[in-house]
Amino acid sequence: MRIGELAQAAGTTAKTLRFYEERGLLPETGRTLSGYRDYTRGVLPRLDFIHRGQAAGFTLAQIKQVLDIRDDGHAPCTHVRDLLDQRLADLDAQIRSLTALRATIGDLRRRADVATDSHCRADSVCQYL
Amino acid sequence: MRIGELAQAAGTTAKTLRFYEERGLLPETGRTLSGYRDYTRGVLPRLDFIHRGQAAGFTLAQIKQVLDIRDDGHAPCTHVRDLLDQRLADLDAQIRSLTALRATIGDLRRRADVATDSHCRADSVCQYL
DNA sequence: GTTGACCTTCCAGTGCAGGGGAAGGTCAAC
DNA sequence: GTTGACCTTCCCCTGCACTGGAAGGTCAAC
Numbered sequence: 001m002r003i004g005e006l007a008q009a010a011g012t013t014a015k016t017l018r019f020y021e022e023r024g025l026l027p028e029t030g031r032t033l034s035g036y037r038d039y040t041r042g043v044l045p046r047l048d049f050i051h052r053g054q055a056a057g058f059t060l061a062q063i064k065q066v067l068d069i070r071d072d073g074h075a076p077c078t079h080v081r082d083l084l085d086q087r088l089a090d091l092d093a094q095i096r097s098l099t100a101l102r103a104t105i106g107d108l109r110r111r112a113d114v115a116t117d118s119h120c121r122a123d124s125v126c127q128y129l
Numbered sequence: 130m131r132i133g134e135l136a137q138a139a140g141t142t143a144k145t146l147r148f149y150e151e152r153g154l155l156p157e158t159g160r161t162l163s164g165y166r167d168y169t170r171g172v173l174p175r176l177d178f179i180h181r182g183q184a185a186g187f188t189l190a191q192i193k194q195v196l197d198i199r200d201d202g203h204a205p206c207t208h209v210r211d212l213l214d215q216r217l218a219d220l221d222a223q224i225r226s227l228t229a230l231r232a233t234i235g236d237l238r239r240r241a242d243v244a245t246d247s248h249c250r251a252d253s254v255c256q257y258l
Numbered sequence: 259g260t261t262g263a264c265c266t267t268c269c270a271g272t273g274c275a276g277g278g279g280a281a282g283g284t285c286a287a288c
Numbered sequence: 289g290t291t292g293a294c295c296t297t298c299c300c301c302t303g304c305a306c307t308g309g310a311a312g313g314t315c316a317a318c
Contacts, residue, residue: 004294014295019276034284036295045253052258056234060275066255075249077241080258084238091231095224102220105185109213112206120204124174126195129181129209133264143265148306163314165265189305 006039010047025050025064027071057087135168139176154179154193156200186216 003014010017020026026046030038046067053063062083069076112128120127132143139146149155155175159167175196182192191212198205241257249256 002295015277036284049253049255049258056237056258057230066258070255076255077249077257080255081238081241084234084241084258087234088231088238091227091234095227095231098220098224098227101186102217102224105213105216105220108185109210109217112210112213120206124178126178126199126205126209128206129178129185129195129213131265144307163265165314
């Protein structure tokens with residue numbers, strides 16, 4: 001199948017597929033006589049995996065690591081577990097810091113509520129932020 | 130005071146101050162005869178405001194909006210309230226989506242825990258992600 | 259008069275994941 | 289035989305907030 005067909009089947013664009021190939025996430029595929037990329041449906045699970053990885057918040061570089069391990073003939077389980085652990089730790093830290101920020105901004109907003117323009121002094125641009 | 134001195138007083142770099150000026154967050158200041166920027170300490174509250182805004186997660190473009198209102202001689206209170214409201218809504222949405230993602234990844238991680246390499250099938254690259 | 263720290267402008271690059279568009283080749287249908 | 293959809297490579301652009309570095313000017317101290 002040609003690149004546009006594969007793109008549609010995978011829910012992405014031809015541009016993106018060429019980009020993945022350039023980045024090493026997709027193997028270089030065969031070509032037709034006229035130079036068109038010629039894919040089989042066998043690439044679809046790989047593209048699915050890339051999408052699942054992205055949905056989980058992994059970077060293409062991290063996804064490529066897993067694909068490389070797989071392409072070397074090894075099971076990537078251990079590495080995937082490490083990635084998931086790291087991602088969980090990152091998410092927890094991120095959620096904690098956003099929650100703290102949410103509280104701070106909530107405070108600012110409550111203080112700004114009672115304020116009127118006449119209370120406003122210019123010396124700090126805005127005292128409610 | 131010269132730019133390096135101001136940068137140190139404000140806890141930033143001369144590069145950043147020039148960048149802020151170019152972006153319109155700092156007014157163009159006077160120059161010495163030799164062409165050096167010449168600042169007064171009066172810019173410090175403005176830089177403080179920029180830092181507070183950044184700490185609250187606002188972009189420089191948003192911070193500039195507030196500064197522009199202030200520079201026009203108006204009180205930015207109303208606009209700041211709107212910005213805070215928007216930021217709160219964004220934060221809530223972000224926290225919700227990260228929390229949902231955290232649950233999903235937690236599930237994946239638990240499923241991967243019982244897995245061993247021998248259970249691993251190559252057809253989807255990794256069944257635990 | 260020279261060293262070294264500071265300043266000036268300008269250009270380019272960082273990371274991330276592509277998107278836009280030019281210039282040209284190919285293919286199937288009409 | 290021509291139209292239109294598709295493909296190829298190529299290079300630049302996006303947003304965000306800077307950062308690095310080159311080439312040159314300035315200033316105070318020694």
